Amino acid sequence: MSANPRLIVAGSSSSVPRPDRACSSYLIEDGESSVVFDLGSGSLANLRRYVDYDRVGAIVISHMHADHFLDLIPLRYALCYGSRQRKAKLPIYLPPGGLATLKRLVSAFADEGGEFLTDVFTLDEYDPSRPLALDGAKLRFAPTAHFVPAFAIRWQRNGASLTYSADTAPDANVTALARGCDLFLCEATLRLDEREIGPRGHSSGLEAAEMARDAGVERLVLTHYGEESTAADLDVVARTRYAGPIVVADDHAVFSL
């Protein structure tokens, strides 16, 4: 039965997983449909508590860094060898160029027989310049400021909206995409005293809060942080820039939309 949509955090770590915590993965589900943004290393085990591999509606990958997609590999094993059967292949939406990256990765498993990926997945690359309709929800994308092509994602359904920053330095495209949304899920990778040398690709909690303020969002959820940042520290610094409600995500956190 359809219920109010919820965001569930299946992985809140940046690329170095915090102890007992997985890398990026976020589930939006309403009891009837489900979509997962990213499936970073370690996150499948967490995700299964809420929606198992036989019932996941679709997975959308923001960019091809390992901390955002690597658990597609164990997911493939689950779909091939697990006891739960799907009625149809699981749709995976990759960023432009993602298919080639994934194929290079799984070429290491060429002797496993069958088509390693397409036996269980349908693989498509989304066009970030166009909306993507998924199970009654509309997704829109915006390129972020990162070290590889990466895309923030805005999810909208029945008047509820969420924007996921993916990985990004402060960026006007991301702010514009997030404009006025109910929940802004934003990365906060950098420690306050940390400065990126050369081209930038990440934000601090302070900068995430500035984007939330500039976008006029209803709520800010900070995520994608390492063990050097405590939730309390992130919360305190973000409050100096953004007056709305702030929560620091952790694995298994649940938010109503």
Ligand SMILES: [Zn+2]
């Ligand atoms: Zn990342």
Ligand SMILES: [Zn+2]
């Ligand atoms: Zn990244």
